[in-house]
Every structure is written in structure tokens, then in C-alpha cells.
Amino acid sequence: MPAFSLDPPQTAWCAELRALAAERLRALAEKGEPGHVNRALVAELGQLGLLERLFTSGAVDLCLMRESLAYACTEAETALALQGLGAHPVYAHGTPAQRERWLPRVADGTAIAAFALSEPAAGSDAAALELRAEAGASEPVAEPGGGLPVTAASASAAEPALVAESDGGARWRLTGEKCWISNAPEADFYTVFARTTPGAGARGVTAFLVPADRPGLTGTGLDMLSPHPIGALRFDAVPVSADDVLGEIDRGFRVAMGTLNLFRPSVGAFAVGMAQAALDATLAHTAERDAFGGKLKDLQTVAHQVAEMALRTEAARLMVYAAATAYDEGAADVPKRAAMAKLLATETAQYVVDQAVQLHGARALRRGHLLEHLYREVRAPRIYEGASEVQRGIIAKELYATREAAQ
Incomplete structure (x- = not known):
């Protein structure tokens, strides 16, 4: 794969995004209430056309947006990323009706999306999730805006979770909990992953638009450092129908992993x-701080430390843009590259x-300092979208799988 480098239009676009973030988005971010969706900021991202680019551009452009916005306004970066994470499964796997209803509103910033995968006992081990999609008697599903009511069929506990009906549909009730969900509980819709086949691990999970x-x-x-x-x-017997399924029944893990393979490199871009x-x-x-008879930069220890920070960044x-390029080109090793990019970039950012x-020194700890x-x-x-330890596990798994395939 060729080395990644920005062309002049990309460089100019990144500079424009940094300026927009500093001059227009930061002021809106500062007016937001911590712990709540900043709808004015999301709407401005939509007005600028950045949210629409989540669905019209590739992984490289997504990384360019996230890195550029993060440099000047982390709140704007995160607002954009969460719209993409929550809505990408709808874009990639949704029905025409699902796309028509939600994607224009996500793109213009009037609907807030969320990606609901993690649970109290199933964070990094996503295949262990326990939110149940149980078939059984249910009330009609009232859809705002003219959706048809849904009548569920009944089924015994011993029957499969999927119940065929005369109209070719299926009906479930979602029961259980999700936790650590960004944009919850203020999102307008959730991409929810629930177990439709008990005991099947990753193969028994279905994605729903709720x-x-x-x-x-x-x-x-939740009162979080965020x-x-x-x-x-x-979820207390939340009704969902076949019209709410994203992708295929029992294949929701593919929806989740496909989304994460796209967004993990871009988490790395945020970190960069x-x-x-x-x-x-x-x-x-x-360069400006006086210390020990000269400038701080003149101390070899300081100069070497700054050089190390630049090297790692x-x-x-x-690595982030190599992974994004691999995704855009449909390379076979995207899971490994995505994991490597997220791991290296997030660990590097913590260090830097x-x-x-x-x-x-102490000035950096003063509230309000950059x-x-x-x-x-x-x-x-x-931690999010797979902790560093999970990324190492993915990398090792992919390496050994490649070795075995070559033998």
C-alpha cells in the first residue's frame, strides 16, 4: 500500500475545518450544558454540510474531519462522530423506509442518533450481550407520523425468538439494559443490538432501529468524565417489528463490527x-518560557521530550490514514489495521x-486551560469502541489467522 500523504485540496479543507471549529463551533460548544446534547452545535454541523459528508465520503475524509475538528473543538468533533456512529448502521444496512425517515434528519442535525451496544456485563465482550429480543404477544407498535400498527404473534418460551406471521413479518419484545451509551438518554433513535437466539454468541444477535x-x-x-x-x-418489553431490523436477523454482530471497523481508525484521528x-x-x-537562564526549549531534556512527542504523533x-485508506480500498486486513490505528493513536495521545x-507545569491543571x-x-x-486490550486481542487473532491461512 502506498504511503499516505495529503493532496493540496485536502490540506486546504483541513485548514478550513480548523478555522470553522475555532471561529464558529467553539462558541456554540461553550454555550452547551455538560452532560447534555448540544443541539445547537449539532444543527450547525448540519448547516455546514459536515454531517451529510458522513454518508457521502469515505474513511479517509471521516478521519480528516475528526482530526481537524478535534484540534480546535473536541466537542464539535464528538458531536459529529456520534451522529455518524449511531446512524451509519442505518445508512449501510437500513431499509429504504428507514433511510428516508432518519438519514435526512441526521444530516441536517435535527435528529440525534446513538449506538447502543454496551451493557453492564457486556462492554468489551460484545458477543456476550444479554438484551433479549423475545417473541410473544405484544401490543401494536405505534409509529409517529403515520406508521402502520403492528400486532405481534404469541410463542412459547421453547420456540425460536423469530415468529413468522401471515403477513411475512416478525415481532419481538426487547427486555434488558444498555449502559455507557453516548447521547443516551437524549437521542431521538438508537441502533440497538439484542439477542434473538439464546446461546448462540455473536451469531445470535440482531440489530434494530428503535x-x-x-x-x-x-x-x-450517568455522571461521567465526559x-x-x-x-x-x-428496555421493558419494548416492541419492535421486522420493519425495525437493520440488516439480517441473527447477523447483527456483522453490523456492529462493520461500523466499528470504519469508526475505529477515526477514533485514532480524533486522538491525533x-x-x-x-x-x-x-x-x-x-519556546517562550524563561527558565534557568534561557528558554525552556534550550534544555536538552525538554527538546528531546518534544521531539519524542512529535515522533509518536x-x-x-x-497508521490512522493507512487504516482508513485500507478501508476505502476494501482491503482484506481492515480489522487488523483498524485495531492497530485505534490502539496506537489513542495510547499515543494519552502520552503526548x-x-x-x-x-x-501547574498552569496546565488550571480549570479552563487547553x-x-x-x-x-x-x-x-x-476504552470506548473496544478498549486497548481488546484491540491487542484483535491484532493477535488476525495475525495468527493470516499465518494459518498461508500454511
Whole structure:
């Protein structure tokens, strides 16, 4: 695969995004209430046409957007990313009716999306999720805006979760919990992964598009180290129908992993944007700060540390865009590359931001300082969308599978 480099139009676009984030989006971000969806910010992302690009561009463009926005406004970056994460399964696997109803509203920023995979006992081990999609008697599903009512068939506990009906549909009730869900409980719809076949592991999971106003669906916010809302969802026999399925029944794990293979490199791009912001702040500080009879940058220890920060940031950037390019080209090793990109970039950003704080001293810990903000922001990406340990497991699994296939 050729080495990645930006062409002039891409470079200009990145500069434009940084300027937009600094001049227009940051002000909206500052007006938002921590722990709640900033709908004005999301609407502005839609007005600028950035949300629509989630569905019209490839992985490289997604990474360019996330890195550029993260450099100047992490809140705008996260708002954009969460729209993409929650809505991409609808774009990639939804029916024409599902797409027509939700994607235009996601693109213009009037509908908030969420990706509901994690559970209290199934975070990194996504194949162990326990939210149940049980077939049985149910009330009609009332769809706002003229949707047809749904009447569920009954089934005994011993029968399969899928129940065929005379109209060719199927009916389930979702029962259980989701936890650590970004944009919950304020999203307008959720991509929900539920177990339709007990005991089948990853092969028995189905993805559903669940509007937030479905009866039986409730949520609570969690007090987290996060500027955006993260919450828990409770499903008390929430009715869903065949019209709500995303992709194929019992093949929802493919929907989840396909989405994560796209978004994991872009999480790395988010991390690279934060690392670059921390590096640039450190360059400015060490060049201007007087210390020990000279500038801080004149101390060899400091200069070498800054060089190491730059080295690691650039290495992470190259791996991120190599993985994004592989995704856009349909390469066979995308899962491995995506895992490598997320792992290296998020671990690198943690290192770079931490070193930047150290070189800035106490001022970097003052509330409102750029590095104080980045220090809080940089921790979560090493956990969500698969913790660093999970990424190492994916990499090792792919390496051994490649070796076995070659023998």
C-alpha cells in the first residue's frame, strides 16, 4: 500500500475545518450544558454540510474531519462522530423506509442518533450481550407520523425468538439494559443490538432501529468524565417489528463490527487531533518560557521530550490514514489495521497530552486551560469502541489467522 500523504485540496479543507471549529463551533460548544446534547452545535454541523459528508465520503475524509475538528473543538468533533456512529448502521444496512425517515434528519442535525451496544456485563465482550429480543404477544407498535400498527404473534418460551406471521413479518419484545451509551438518554433513535437466539454468541444477535419514543424504553443520564451525555437505557418489553431490523436477523454482530471497523481508525484521528493540539501548545510554551537562564526549549531534556512527542504523533497519524485508506480500498486486513490505528493513536495521545501537561507545569491543571481540557478528553478513547486490550486481542487473532491461512 502506498504511503499516505495529503493532496493540496485536502490540506486546504483541513485548514478550513480548523478555522470553522475555532471561529464558529467553539462558541456554540461553550454555550452547551455538560452532560447534555448540544443541539445547537449539532444543527450547525448540519448547516455546514459536515454531517451529510458522513454518508457521502469515505474513511479517509471521516478521519480528516475528526482530526481537524478535534484540534480546535473536541466537542464539535464528538458531536459529529456520534451522529455518524449511531446512524451509519442505518445508512449501510437500513431499509429504504428507514433511510428516508432518519438519514435526512441526521444530516441536517435535527435528529440525534446513538449506538447502543454496551451493557453492564457486556462492554468489551460484545458477543456476550444479554438484551433479549423475545417473541410473544405484544401490543401494536405505534409509529409517529403515520406508521402502520403492528400486532405481534404469541410463542412459547421453547420456540425460536423469530415468529413468522401471515403477513411475512416478525415481532419481538426487547427486555434488558444498555449502559455507557453516548447521547443516551437524549437521542431521538438508537441502533440497538439484542439477542434473538439464546446461546448462540455473536451469531445470535440482531440489530434494530428503535425510536426513542417507543413504549417501555426509558433512560437515565450517568455522571461521567465526559462533556457529552452518556447514559443507561432500560428496555421493558419494548416492541419492535421486522420493519425495525437493520440488516439480517441473527447477523447483527456483522453490523456492529462493520461500523466499528470504519469508526475505529477515526477514533485514532480524533486522538491525533488532540495530540497535535497538545504538541503545538507545548512548542509555543517551551519556546517562550524563561527558565534557568534561557528558554525552556534550550534544555536538552525538554527538546528531546518534544521531539519524542512529535515522533509518536506523526507515527500514529500515518497508521490512522493507512487504516482508513485500507478501508476505502476494501482491503482484506481492515480489522487488523483498524485495531492497530485505534490502539496506537489513542495510547499515543494519552502520552503526548500527559507530557504536555508535565512541561507546562501547574498552569496546565488550571480549570479552563487547553491542556486541562485535553487531559480530561483524552482518557475515554482508550476504552470506548473496544478498549486497548481488546484491540491487542484483535491484532493477535488476525495475525495468527493470516499465518494459518498461508500454511
